[in-house]
Amino acid sequence: MSSTETPAAAGAPRTEPRHGWRLFVIWFVLSLPSVLIIWFVWKPHMPPGDMSSSAQHQQFDIAVLAVTGAPVVIGVVLYFIYAIVVWRAKGDEGDGEPIYGNTKVQATWIIGTSAIVLWLAVFGTIELIGPAGAGAGEGPSPIWTLAGKQSATWTPGSDDILEVQVIGQQWVWTYRYPQFGGMESTELMLPEGMPVAFHVTSLDVIHSFWAYQLGVKADANPGVDNVAFTTPKAMGSFTVRCNELCGIWHGAMYNYGQVVSPTSFQTWASGVQAKEQADGVLAALPPFSLTYDPTVIPQLGKNIVTVDGITGAAGYYYGPGNPVTP
Amino acid sequence: MSVAARAAALGAAFLVVVGVGIFVAVYYIGAATTQLPIVHYSASGGQVSVVLQEDPQNNTATTPDWVSYYTQDPVSKQWLHTTLFSVPENTKVNVTIYGYDGCTPLRNNYFSQVQGTMGGTVTVSQFDQHGKEYVTNDTTSVINSWSDCNVGHTFAIPAMGIFVPVASPNAQLSANNLCSSSPCTTSGNPYAVETFSFMSPSHTGTWRWQCLVPCGGGYLDGNSGPMQTLGWMMGEMDVVSS
Numbered sequence: 001m002s003s004t005e006t007p008a009a010a011g012a013p014r015t016e017p018r019h020g021w022r023l024f025v026i027w028f029v030l031s032l033p034s035v036l037i038i039w040f041v042w043k044p045h046m047p048p049g050d051m052s053s054s055a056q057h058q059q060f061d062i063a064v065l066a067v068t069g070a071p072v073v074i075g076v077v078l079y080f081i082y083a084i085v086v087w088r089a090k091g092d093e094g095d096g097e098p099i100y101g102n103t104k105v106q107a108t109w110i111i112g113t114s115a116i117v118l119w120l121a122v123f124g125t126i127e128l129i130g131p132a133g134a135g136a137g138e139g140p141s142p143i144w145t146l147a148g149k150q151s152a153t154w155t156p157g158s159d160d161i162l163e164v165q166v167i168g169q170q171w172v173w174t175y176r177y178p179q180f181g182g183m184e185s186t187e188l189m190l191p192e193g194m195p196v197a198f199h200v201t202s203l204d205v206i207h208s209f210w211a212y213q214l215g216v217k218a219d220a221n222p223g224v225d226n227v228a229f230t231t232p233k234a235m236g237s238f239t240v241r242c243n244e245l246c247g248i249w250h251g252a253m254y255n256y257g258q259v260v261s262p263t264s265f266q267t268w269a270s271g272v273q274a275k276e277q278a279d280g281v282l283a284a285l286p287p288f289s290l291t292y293d294p295t296v297i298p299q300l301g302k303n304i305v306t307v308d309g310i311t312g313a314a315g316y317y318y319g320p321g322n323p324v325t326p
Numbered sequence: 327m328s329v330a331a332r333a334a335a336l337g338a339a340f341l342v343v344v345g346v347g348i349f350v351a352v353y354y355i356g357a358a359t360t361q362l363p364i365v366h367y368s369a370s371g372g373q374v375s376v377v378l379q380e381d382p383q384n385n386t387a388t389t390p391d392w393v394s395y396y397t398q399d400p401v402s403k404q405w406l407h408t409t410l411f412s413v414p415e416n417t418k419v420n421v422t423i424y425g426y427d428g429c430t431p432l433r434n435n436y437f438s439q440v441q442g443t444m445g446g447t448v449t450v451s452q453f454d455q456h457g458k459e460y461v462t463n464d465t466t467s468v469i470n471s472w473s474d475c476n477v478g479h480t481f482a483i484p485a486m487g488i489f490v491p492v493a494s495p496n497a498q499l500s501a502n503n504l505c506s507s508s509p510c511t512t513s514g515n516p517y518a519v520e521t522f523s524f525m526s527p528s529h530t531g532t533w534r535w536q537c538l539v540p541c542g543g544g545y546l547d548g549n550s551g552p553m554q555t556l557g558w559m560m561g562e563m564d565v566v567s568s
Contacts, residue, residue: 167434170549171536172484174436184436186487203433204540204549248554252485252534281439284470294433297472 019086027078031071038066048215051238051259053231054135055215061127068116137200137209137218137226140290146229148195154179154269156262162191165288166200168207168220171249173240182288183273184281188240188257190232191265200226203294208243211257217243225290232259362557365397365411367419369568374413374526379405379424380479380492380537381508384558392552393427393479393541393559396509405509409535409561414568416528418444421481425492425518426510428500429475430539432491437480437538438470442488443522450493452476452518455503460496461518469493471539475500478518480538483563486527489538493518527565536560 043063050056089096128134132144148161165176167184176184188211190196200209200218207220209228213236218228235258242253260268276282286298327335367374377398384394384407396405413419432438440448450469452461469491471477478494494500495516505515527533537559540548552558 169434169538170553172482172538174434186441186484186489247549249534249536249560255484276439279439279467280470281436281468284435284438284468284472286435297431299472 019082023078023082026082027071027075030074030078034070034074035067038070039063042066047212049213051232051234051236052135052214052216053233054131054229055213056233057127057131057134058215061124064123065120068120072116132229135215135217135228135230137198137228140225140227142227142229144229146195146197146231152179154266156191156194156266159195161195161197163197163199164188164190165290166198166209166218166220167203167292168201168209168242168246168253169203170205170247171242171253173209173242173253173255176285176288177269177273178288180269180273181277181282182285183269183276184285185272186255188255189265189268190257190259191262192232192235192259194262194265195231196229198228198230199290200228201291203292205246206244207246207253210241210243211238212241213238214257219244223291223293235259235261362408362410363406364564365399365406365408366566367400367411367413369414369417373418373420375400375420375422376411376413377422377424378481379510380427380559381510382427382504383506383508385508389551391543392555393543394508394552394557395479395537395559395561397561407509407557409557409559410564411561412564412566413526415526415530415565417526417568418523419526420523421490421521423481423492423520424510424512425478425494425520426505426515427478427494427541428504429471429478429494429497430541431475432471432477432480432538433540434538435470435472437482437489438468438472438477438491440467440469440490440522442483442486443490443524448490448493448520448522450518450520452493452495453512453516454495454499455514455516457512476518477539479541479559481535482538483533483535485533486524488524488535490520490522493520530565530567533563533565534560535563 046059046062048055048058050059129144132146133142146161148159151160154160154162163178167174174184174186175188176182198218200220201224202220202222209220210217214230216228216230218226238257240255240257242250286292367376379396381394383391395409397408397411398405440446447465447467449463449465450461451459451463453459469477471491475497476493477491479492481490481492482488495518499516503516541559542548542551542553545551
């Protein structure tokens, strides 16, 4: 008995406050502004931005997850604090009352968590389909594809999908444009508002093509055509990084791309094609293919290991022993 | 021993272990980065001349069969086994590369194209082992490594957009008469001489450069060994205040 209690009061039954309602009101008061702040203040600054359809969806997804998760976090933390403050044992009161379960609490918990999990499953599936693969590589046979037309040529303002082959090798990226004569460039230029299909591959080890602001990330595996889609939504520059540890200069394997207007893109691509045609670069490149065997020189029809006496073995550019040449 | 004394002893032991670890790491990392000399090129008349050679082997005891670049000291004219050099900022850099190593196909023949040099070209001369010049001052924007077998390695500074295929002796000379003692000399060896120029960046910093021919013989896909080691087929260009 505390010193403030009167004998009469000690004999009266204790009236417990309605903890559930009290917790709900506090939780609601904290959660509502949190959700509003996340959605209207934080969301526009969430990564990876809104430079492409994939990035927009990812930003939206992260915001939805934050809005979904914030009330849960607030509820759990609130319960802990409330329990510590309100239900803390005051002095030596002996053991607490045994708890045999509470159907209402258990049902609320099971229904609430099930609803959240099901909501996230449905939401995640819809968002995966919406931007055609969420900006990630889907392998050589994508399940979800962009609405657009596959064409041998590309025209500004049409619904032609621009095909861009991303080629990784230690430690540079190059990009081939099959709709522009198979020209290749160290610059990644893309047209604004036009659908793009990235065909990501590698000539040596495993790399990962990560166009951060575009929300596109796809592994670059040798001998594999890994397809990822997006539609650039805003002009400007973006960063391309390798996201797979690929050797000592992995950290330096990055460059910058540009999203430009469709007409500017066509001018640039046609110009590079014409220059590479005139300089003989196009003739020196292998015919465009979704993957390459770097041990074979297509123009000669020979395996590199048979050319000029360079030694080698199956699967190796050079053999396990020292090559004769160089 | 009291609890406080035990805690103090434990703390002291912990600090000793951490200190030894830091010392060892700093010692070895420091040793690794300072073993290679840095060749400093000074500008004269707003230009600087960088001279390199690439050899089929090197003169180290540990990995003598690795292909390697050498850098020429501008004062002593000695060939140093290093790939670290410095140039002044905002300066025309004239590069001369002696190609003693044999021809090797590029993995990505796109890099047969010269990129990032002044005029987008290089000038190539080739000599046989008798000193006979069989190609003279050929200025070109493409050295096709697949059809001609005239590319030994490349000199690439990706961050500056510089990609240069480095000429080699032709296929026949590559197969039979290559220099076998490094650093190679022009006497008695077939070789190519390639020159090109580019502007150094307008601000100081370090730019890494590398070879894009997978020339790590004996390693999977030719991509390890000398390809991934400073002093052999990759290096750094320090841009310093002029």
